[in-house]
Every structure is written in C-alpha cells, then in structure tokens.
Amino acid sequence: MISVENLFYSYTKDEQYAVKDVSFEVKEGEVFGFLGPSGAGKSTTQGVLTGLLPLQKGKVTVAGYDLHHPDRKMFNRIGVSFEQSNVYGKLTALENLDFYRKLFDVETMEPEELLKLVGLSEVKNKKAGTFSKGMKHRLTFARSMINQPSLWFLDEPTTGLDPAIAGTIKDIVKEKNQEGTTVFLTTHNMFIADELCDRVAFIVDGEIKAMDSPRNLKLLHGNKMVQVEYRENGDTVKKLLDLSKEPERLLLNDIILRKDIEMMHTKEATLEEIFIKITGRELSV
Numbered sequence: 001m002i003s004v005e006n007l008f009y010s011y012t013k014d015e016q017y018a019v020k021d022v023s024f025e026v027k028e029g030e031v032f033g034f035l036g037p038s039g040a041g042k043s044t045t046q047g048v049l050t051g052l053l054p055l056q057k058g059k060v061t062v063a064g065y066d067l068h069h070p071d072r073k074m075f076n077r078i079g080v081s082f083e084q085s086n087v088y089g090k091l092t093a094l095e096n097l098d099f100y101r102k103l104f105d106v107e108t109m110e111p112e113e114l115l116k117l118v119g120l121s122e123v124k125n126k127k128a129g130t131f132s133k134g135m136k137h138r139l140t141f142a143r144s145m146i147n148q149p150s151l152w153f154l155d156e157p158t159t160g161l162d163p164a165i166a167g168t169i170k171d172i173v174k175e176k177n178q179e180g181t182t183v184f185l186t187t188h189n190m191f192i193a194d195e196l197c198d199r200v201a202f203i204v205d206g207e208i209k210a211m212d213s214p215r216n217l218k219l220l221h222g223n224k225m226v227q228v229e230y231r232e233n234g235d236t237v238k239k240l241l242d243l244s245k246e247p248e249r250l251l252l253n254d255i256i257l258r259k260d261i262e263m264m265h266t267k268e269a270t271l272e273e274i275f276i277k278i279t280g281r282e283l284s285v
Contacts, residue, residue: 089129
C-alpha cells in the first residue's frame with residue numbers, strides 16, 4: 001500500500017534534512033505506527049506521502065500511485081486526519097462535511113452518520129468556530145473518513161481528547177482496520193501505538209532507528225522480569241527478578257515451592273522504555 005525508498009526532505013532545499021534516507025513499506029491491511037518525539041520527521045514524512053509536500057529525493061508510491069508523477073485520483077483513496085484541526089469555523093459541523101464530500105469522485109459516507117460516530121450529533125447545526133479544541137479534532141477525524149479511504153493517515157488522533165472519547169476513536173480505528181483499511185499512524189503516544197499497531201518504526205532526527213512489531217521489539221530489547229510478593233516471618237516481601245539470569249530464575253523457583261505467594265506477575269518493558277533504550281531520546285523532547 002505504501003513503499004518508501006531512500007526518502008530525503010529539506011525545508012531549506014539544502015543538506016539540512018528533516019528526513020534522511022528513510023525507507024519502509026506498509027502492507028495492505030496493516031496498522032503501521034511512525035513513532036517519535038516532536039520534530040523527529042513524522043509529520044514531514046506524512047506530508048510527502050499525502051502530497052502536501054513535494055517529493056524531492058527518493059522513490060515513493062502510495063496506493064499504487066508514483067509520487068514523482070502525482071495523480072489527483074489518489075486522493076479518492078486516502079483519508080487524512082491532521083493533528084492541527086483545520087475545519088471551517090463559519091460553517092456548521094454538518095456543513096463542513098457536506099462541503100468536503102463534494103470534493104471526491106467516489107461514493108461518500110453520510111455526514112450525519114459520521115457525526116453520530118464521533119459523538120457530535122447534538123451539535124451538528126452549530127458553527128465549528130464555537131467548538132472546543134477536542135470537538136474540532138473529532139470533526140477533523142470524522143471528515144477524514146468521509147470518502148471511505150482504503151489508506152488512512154492519522155496524525156495524533158487522540159490528542160486533547162478525554163479518555164472516553166479517545167477510547168471511542170481507538171475503537172473506530174480498530175473497526176475500520178478489521179474491515180480492510182490500511183492505517184498509517186504518526187504519534188508520540190507509545191501506549192496507543194502498542195495497542196493499535198501491527199508494526200512500528202522509531203524515528204529520531206529524521207532517521208529510522210528501529211522497525212518491527214511492538215512484541216518483537218520488547219522481546220529483543222526488554223528484560224524478562226517477574227515481580228513476586230510472598231509472606232515470610234509474618235511480613236510481606238517483594239522481589240523483582242530478572243528471568244534472563246539463572247540465579248534469579250532459581251530463586252523464583254524456590255519461592256514458588258517454599259513460600260506463601262500473595263501476588264506474582266510479569267513486568268515487561270513498555271514500548272516507551274524500549275524507544276528510549278534504542279534511541280537515547282525522551283518522547284517529550
């Protein structure tokens with residue numbers, strides 16, 4: 001669905017690259033996460049893939065279209081939800097979607113159905129300029145689905161949303177993916193990426209540092225830890241054991257055989273911890 005080979009991009013049109021020699025593929029039906037801190041090159045890469053930025057150097061195909069020779073028909077197949085909402089403030093929510101659907105040459109979803117999906121039905125006739133930041137974000141998200149895209153670009157889709165609405169957005173993404181939609185997700189939120197993505201790429205300073213499934217990255221770079229709590233001499237004892245070390249495996253076995261265990265569970269590394277370990281960078285940077 002997406003093929004990127006040796007992509008470079010410079011805003012100053014010199015060798016100060018925001019994206020440097022980036023290569024990856026996204027398979028049809030996959031949820032692919034492009035993960036990194038602010039300024040890492042995520043949005044620049046997405047800008048090239050969606051035709052908002054010109055392809056300067058490299059080879060890129062999106063939904064079967066070569067971006068060296070862009071074709072407007074590509075936009076019938078893709079949907080884009082931007083991190084920064086750009087809805088028309090003087091139009092109502094319903095008018096925003098009615099206007100946008102007319103830009104496509106394919107069958108579109110009903111605007112009222114989309115507004116209901118993201119919880120905006122009750123404000124469908126209110127001007128978008130009166131909306132909160134979160135409501136505008138939901139309207140932008142709804143708009144990105146209107147042409148029923150086969151390839152869906154999502155840039156920080158849950159930013160600024162309360163947990164309940166964020167959960168709804170994640171459920172919609174999962175449902176659309178199960179229906180066959182390919183998803184390209186750019187985010188610095190490792191929890192969302194871990195929950196949604198089949199594969200992820202870590203990007204820092206315009207370069208991809210690692211790429212694999214979240215599970216494989218954890219297995220490869222994380223420690224296998226077990227936390228156990230047990231009773232000893234009337235007190236509760238807590239131990240965190242590293243199962244990659246034989247003495248600690250033997251100790252755990254002894255605790256299981258001889259102690260009164262109250263609680264025991266694995267403590268796998270989070271995707272964020274793996275990101276920091278591989279890249280040496282904090283996501284908030």
